[in-house]
Amino acid sequence: MKQHAIAIHGGAGTILKSSMTDEKEAAYKNALQAALLAGEKVLEAQGSALDAVEMAVRSLEDNELFNAGKGSVFTHDGKHEMDASIMDGKNLMAGAVAGIDKVKNPVSFARMVMEKTEHVFLSGAGAMELARKLNVQQMHDDYFFTQQRFEQLAEIRNSDKMQLDHSDKKFGTVGAVALDVHGNIAAATSTGGMTNKKFGRVGDSPMIGAGTYANNASCAVSCTGHGEFFIRAVVAYDVACLVEYKGLTLAQACEKVVNDKLVKLGGEGGLIALDKAGNISLVFNSEGMYRGYKRQGEDMYLGIYK
């Protein structure tokens, strides 16, 4: 039996202590803790890393503080378009959805794509047709309505600007990586995209290799950041390749990708990564990243700022 472990993130960006109240900070920390505990509960019961990352991400999706699931931002048309993906490091199975609405937990729908279809990646109206066929849990639009998000859209709707999340530069995404007692790892990512998003933009979150990757042979990775740069840099798989092919430690690989390669490209954000040995890296080149991890038998770590 291995020592199990789980790490999560709730987005990165310009998250400054100076613009945070104590109450808000406590609310974020509670939410991160709840998500870690939801995942750890699975791992404690000798459940799979795959189940653990799904449960942790569902917890974050159900909390309106984060830009995923319930707290998703509004598109230009006043709708919600959510993306998610999940990957099992044991067998490289993967599932992803992009541009879906109404679905309560996009990460669970991504898992259904992985397990109940021959496909990996479904998008838009076609994906929603499958959601209805599979009885994926859907909610009315008012479930996804939050006053704060609506005001964010109202502010910039008539501009050409698109915002990654509520503050000036905040990359709203949630994600989890986990190692179970059987020695398997997994990763999952979910997002509500960009406020005032147009043109069916797809970010890195639903892209296996860019926003999410897991392979027992290397590591499990979930990203959050300016998606376009993460796609061009194939970030999640780049970390895995630096570990597997170049022999870097997990920490070195994450550092190289986030604080060297991405910075040179101009890509702001961060990622969480974990490997079979229980190493964990939470790395970001932005002001802050909502993050946390918990290893079996150790104290929980929670962080927001640099």
Add this chain to the structure above:
Amino acid sequence: MKQHAIAIHGGAGTILKSSMTDEKEAAYKNALQAALLAGEKVLEAQGSALDAVEMAVRSLEDNELFNAGKGSVFTHDGKHEMDASIMDGKNLMAGAVAGIDKVKNPVSFARMVMEKTEHVFLSGAGAMELARKLNVQQMHDDYFFTQQRFEQLAEIRNSDKMQLDHSDKKFGTVGAVALDVHGNIAAATSTGGMTNKKFGRVGDSPMIGAGTYANNASCAVSCTGHGEFFIRAVVAYDVACLVEYKGLTLAQACEKVVNDKLVKLGGEGGLIALDKAGNISLVFNSEGMYRGYKRQGEDMYLGIYK
């Protein structure tokens, strides 16, 4: 000035000499030759690798023999949903579109996404909104109608079967990689997807890292095959990482990915790859792959079978 070079593919799969007529074979070879010449013309005039792969792929998209652009297969709903992507190895800029219809040359639209928006990847109805805004050339549905494709759909429409292309197992995709005299490389891929496709399925073709990748530091790659496996294996970027991080030659890297890793995963198909030194690899694990390449000052190579 470097020696310029270009390579193309028109899909892989069960392509058998025994089921091919001389006429059909000649038609395919003519089409491959025309695409190579379209790309080479750009390179001869000291144009960019990016222009060359776009022109070569446009030529293949305009030919109804291939499952991309004009020759795209029908979805379950009797429509066409096309995907394409393009990447510039000089600066890692990239553009991609998924689930679009009516657009004459999806590869050129992908390039417009790269050059005229802040985004990399647009999909579905939202992408089509941008196509109209940018006056991307659109055609009536009858342009995309080909009797052969329609009969393919009619055969399997009432089944749950999905076909990758017209024969039993043919992965209809087109793609190009090129090296220009300035020493830059680029890659592009375009596809009409799967006959009887449902649920907004997205394959590897529009995914940077999976179906397409280009980086002067390593290589340019365009894939064709059973997309789900190519996504899970992050094929295009895997080739690049094996070259850059593990020090394999381009040929060794392509061989490892296509004839070892993909085979173990169960993924059928192939890829074309090229690097700054002008090395070219055309590798597939299926019965055949429509393919060809042309290096400056050398004879053209065209191939179909193993």
